Amino acid sequence: MSMKHGQSQHFLSRVTLRVGRLARELVGLRAERPTVSRATEGVLFPQPSGPYIIDDDELRQIICENNKHPLAKVTGRVWKQDPAMPGNLKDVNLKAFRGDNAFVWQTRGAPLSNFVVSALWAERKDSHQLLRNTHEDGAFGVECLQILNRLWSRDLIDSLLEMNFLLDHIPTLEGKTVVDVGAGYGRLLTRMADVTESTRLYGVDGVAMSTAICRAYVRYRQQDHRIGVLSLKEADEFDDAIDLAINVHSFSEMHIEAVRFWLGWLRCRSTRWLFIVPNRPGPSLNDGTDLLPHLDEYGFELEVSARKYSDQTVGDHSLFQGDYYLFRSREETHRPQEARINST
Numbered sequence: 001m002s003m004k005h006g007q008s009q010h011f012l013s014r015v016t017l018r019v020g021r022l023a024r025e026l027v028g029l030r031a032e033r034p035t036v037s038r039a040t041e042g043v044l045f046p047q048p049s050g051p052y053i054i055d056d057d058e059l060r061q062i063i064c065e066n067n068k069h070p071l072a073k074v075t076g077r078v079w080k081q082d083p084a085m086p087g088n089l090k091d092v093n094l095k096a097f098r099g100d101n102a103f104v105w106q107t108r109g110a111p112l113s114n115f116v117v118s119a120l121w122a123e124r125k126d127s128h129q130l131l132r133n134t135h136e137d138g139a140f141g142v143e144c145l146q147i148l149n150r151l152w153s154r155d156l157i158d159s160l161l162e163m164n165f166l167l168d169h170i171p172t173l174e175g176k177t178v179v180d181v182g183a184g185y186g187r188l189l190t191r192m193a194d195v196t197e198s199t200r201l202y203g204v205d206g207v208a209m210s211t212a213i214c215r216a217y218v219r220y221r222q223q224d225h226r227i228g229v230l231s232l233k234e235a236d237e238f239d240d241a242i243d244l245a246i247n248v249h250s251f252s253e254m255h256i257e258a259v260r261f262w263l264g265w266l267r268c269r270s271t272r273w274l275f276i277v278p279n280r281p282g283p284s285l286n287d288g289t290d291l292l293p294h295l296d297e298y299g300f301e302l303e304v305s306a307r308k309y310s311d312q313t314v315g316d317h318s319l320f321q322g323d324y325y326l327f328r329s330r331e332e333t334h335r336p337q338e339a340r341i342n343s344t
């Protein structure tokens with residue numbers, strides 16, 4: 001039975017009040033009632049879609065290069081890009097690629113209260129004061145919530161939590177060579193460019209459309225002089241030593257042989273730190289494959305791990321609990337042989 005308009009308004013204002021109270025109790029901040037413009041959904045979409053910013057010539061070039069690369073043989077089930085439909089990628093709307101899709105799930109039916117709790121937790125956990133230099137503007141369809149004067153998205157929440165975790169364990173990101181493997185649309189890289197002066201930030205991806213979207217988004221943010229988005233061919237040629245490699249929800253979705261390719265690639269570039277946020281703890285792949293023996297084989301040992309939301313009550317009422325793993329290379333200077341793909 002559907003509620004009448006007056007009844008539903010009353011119900012929603014009671015829910016909103018309870019959400020505010022719950023958030024204040026859990027996080028201990030002086031939060032006021034969350035402001036939402038579309039009360040029926042509780043989530044604000046400030047800009048449902050943006051302009052089409054992908055450079056089609058660039059995309060064609062990347063597809064052409066990637067198809068010749070050995071990694072193309074082991075594209076996982078999740079991220080297979082249909083060569084016959086190069087203009088499409090899974091459920092990604094090319095004008096709203098920050099919306100709900102396989103890059104970053106948005107609220108996906110989670111209650112508004114979980115969004116509020118996560119935002120307030122991220123604000124409280126921002127011990128490195130990164131919020132001074134990064135903010136959400138709602139571009140390209142990302143789902144947002146406004147609390148006081150700040151717009152929040154899962155992009156902002158997750159990026160803040162990830163960067164604060166990294167800074168808790170790595171003295172600085174400033175001036176470091178950072179490579180995000182499976183960078184998606186460039187969520188974390190663009191946030192890192194917001195909060196550092198670093199000019200050695202790189203993204204690489206095995207899926208051509210992801211690379212093209214990431215390049216376009218980085219240009220849109222005017223950070224292309226500081227973030228390099230590498231095609232697979234450019235990745236092969238990349239010769240810098242890597243201070244920090246990042247892998248957020250992407251090894252999980254690859255074939256194990258692709259993961260091993262990237263682990264070999266990272267070892268060849270003397271990668272010192274490797275930060276992994278898997279879909280399943282372990283870390284493991286979506287199919288349950290334990291990554292620890294593979295990481296060990298390539299010389300990475302676990303330095304520290306933590307729950308994304310360290311408080312269980314908050315985690316239970318958050319937007320997607322998760323696990324952080326920071327690995328450190330055992331031999332920082334040794335450069336072994338490049339890994340080879342040995343399976344289809």
Ligand SMILES: C[S@@+](CC[C@H](N)C(=O)[O-])C[C@H]1O[C@@H](n2cnc3c(N)ncnc32)[C@H](O)[C@@H]1O
Pocket residue numbers: 071074075076079102103104181182183184185186187188204205206207210247248249250251253254255258
């Ligand atoms: C769930 S998305 C995560 C995106 C991003 N790391 C983030 O957290 O916003 C997974 C990413 O892995 C990439 N990917 C899939 N297979 C890959 C492969 N074999 N090599 C490198 N990247 C791959 C996809 O294109 C996509 O960008």
